[in-house]
Amino acid sequence: MTDLRIAGIGMTSARTRDRLVQRLRDQGIVNPAVLERIRNVPRHIFVDEALGSRAYEDTALPIGFGQTISQPYIVARMTEALLDGGPLARVLEIGTGCGYQSAVLSPLVTTLFTIERIAPLMERARERLKELGMRNVRFRHGDGSVGWKAHGPFDGILVAAAPLSVPAAWLQQLKPGGRLIVPVGPEGEQQLVRFTQKDQRLEKQNLGPVAFVPLLGGTG
Ligand code: SAH
Numbered sequence: 321m322t323d324l325r326i327a328g329i330g331m332t333s334a335r336t337r338d339r340l341v342q343r344l345r346d347q348g349i350v351n352p353a354v355l356e357r358i359r360n361v362p363r364h365i366f367v368d369e370a371l372g373s374r375a376y377e378d379t380a381l382p383i384g385f386g387q388t389i390s391q392p393y394i395v396a397r398m399t400e401a402l403l404d405g406g407p408l409a410r411v412l413e414i415g416t417g418c419g420y421q422s423a424v425l426s427p428l429v430t431t432l433f434t435i436e437r438i439a440p441l442m443e444r445a446r447e448r449l450k451e452l453g454m455r456n457v458r459f460r461h462g463d464g465s466v467g468w469k470a471h472g473p474f475d476g477i478l479v480a481a482a483p484l485s486v487p488a489a490w491l492q493q494l495k496p497g498g499r500l501i502v503p504v505g506p507e508g509e510q511q512l513v514r515f516t517q518k519d520q521r522l523e524k525q526n527l528g529p530v531a532f533v534p535l536l537g538g539t540g
Pocket residue numbers: 387388389390414415416417418419420421422435436437438441462463464465480481533534535536537538
């Protein structure tokens with residue numbers, strides 16, 4: 321891949337990305353670091369070349385294996401909800417997919433740990449992030465519903481696939497003050513929820529309706 325391909329031309333150019341950022345601002349995204357990441361991450365390299373011209377539309381797109389790249393607004397919203405009070409040290413992401421959310425998040429944290437159950441998706445994500453020079457991301461092929469205990473506890477956990485209910489392991493792997501951002505519920509009825517570990521108790525905040533692929537067990 322050439323530098324020009326990463327920089328983008330025409331429908332993938334800086335101007336097209338600026339329009340997307342303005343749109344997210346209009347929809348209420350305010351964190352400047354998050355908006356800067358959306359501007360800088362070349363979303364077009366995370367989708368098939370044939371879909372490249374649609375990469376800066378605020379919409380989910382197919383990435384193969386029945387999975388989708390998340391809508392930029394949702395990536396921005398989740399990242400903003402996760403960071404809230406500022407940068408975080410150790411963050412766990414569940415559902416790497418094509419790696420777009422990881423690319424947005426990784427420079428905003430010290431170390432990003434990411435788990436994906438479909439091996440070829442994870443391998444492609446690994447290559448793209450390497451190409452973009454992101455060296456603080458650790459990958460794991462496996463079932464993210466058990467978290468990643470060996471590297472926990474985490475300051476934040478961000479989940480990109482919806483469970484019917486929140487696995488206990490995620491809450492157990494949160495540091496005091498840590499935040500879990502997760503879509504919960506069956507298709508058509510999911511809510512984005514933020515859990516915060518506070519003074520030995522769990523604070524729950526509803527962030528509104530969302531549509532994610534389901535969290536599946538085992539590996540693909
Ligand atoms: N974060 C991606 C979106 C990924 S879509 C982006 O930036 O666009 C959700 C991903 O979660 C899919 O790739 C799916 O394979 C994965 N997934 C579903 N259940 C999982 C599980 N139990 N463990 C790990 N990954 C899972």
